Amino acid sequence: MENNVKINYDHVMQDIISSLTDRKRILLHSCCGPCSSACIERLKDYFDITVIYYNPNIEPLAEYQHRKEEQLRLLNLWHIPHLEVPYNNERFNQITKNLEREVEGGRRCAVCIGERLKYTALKARENKFDYFTTTLSVSPHKNSELINTIGLSLAKHYNVAYLPADFKKHDGFKKSIEYSKKYHLYRQDYCGCRYSKKGTYEE
Numbered sequence: 001m002e003n004n005v006k007i008n009y010d011h012v013m014q015d016i017i018s019s020l021t022d023r024k025r026i027l028l029h030s031c032c033g034p035c036s037s038a039c040i041e042r043l044k045d046y047f048d049i050t051v052i053y054y055n056p057n058i059e060p061l062a063e064y065q066h067r068k069e070e071q072l073r074l075l076n077l078w079h080i081p082h083l084e085v086p087y088n089n090e091r092f093n094q095i096t097k098n099l100e101r102e103v104e105g106g107r108r109c110a111v112c113i114g115e116r117l118k119y120t121a122l123k124a125r126e127n128k129f130d131y132f133t134t135t136l137s138v139s140p141h142k143n144s145e146l147i148n149t150i151g152l153s154l155a156k157h158y159n160v161a162y163l164p165a166d167f168k169k170h171d172g173f174k175k176s177i178e179y180s181k182k183y184h185l186y187r188q189d190y191c192g193c194r195y196s197k198k199g200t201y202e203e
């Protein structure tokens with residue numbers, strides 16, 4: 001019989017945090033400054049956080065740079081370190097070939113999320129972090145089940161611990177908006193790739 005019980009990833013995260021006996025190092029994949037704000041707030045009492053801004057999906061380049069500058073501005077204000085990585089839009093184009101017309105939330109997004117989490121997992125392993133995770137679940141538009149399933153599978157494959165999360169819980173998204181207002185952070189109006197930008201594929 002099929003098991004349709006939904007996992008509460010916020011509870012899973014809380015259970016892991018409760019079991020910690022000391023502060024751990026975590027590599028937090030972030031999609032943008034606003035989303036990272038609420039996640040950092042949630043994790044900072046238990047983890048030494050380093051942020052990785054690996055987002056080869058964000059287009060055009062000027063948009064990628066603008067989001068990155070805003071991310072770094074927030075991290076500087078909060079004294080949170082970040083791990084510098086290159087922009088690799090070619091990689092995104094390669095892995096999403098023939099998925100151009102997928103709807104948002106479909107197969108292209110699973111591939112896109114998988115790429116960003118895989119890169120983060122490898123960097124976490126290389127730099128001996130205790131955990132890796134992502135800010136992506138703070139968005140009400142993103143599927144937490146999918147994000148966490150990918151994260152847990154990568155953790156198993158690459159032998160590095162993943163911290164499951166559902167950062168939209170506890171008013172996470174609302175808090176990210178409040179922090180954006182407080183620090184005048186730029187908030188984009190599309191997910192990131194050119195396909196998610198309104199009008200790109202309208203005929």
Ligand code: SF4
Nearest residue numbers: 109112191192193196
């Ligand atoms: S819509 Fe967002 S998650 Fe989906 S492929 Fe584009 S950038 Fe990635």
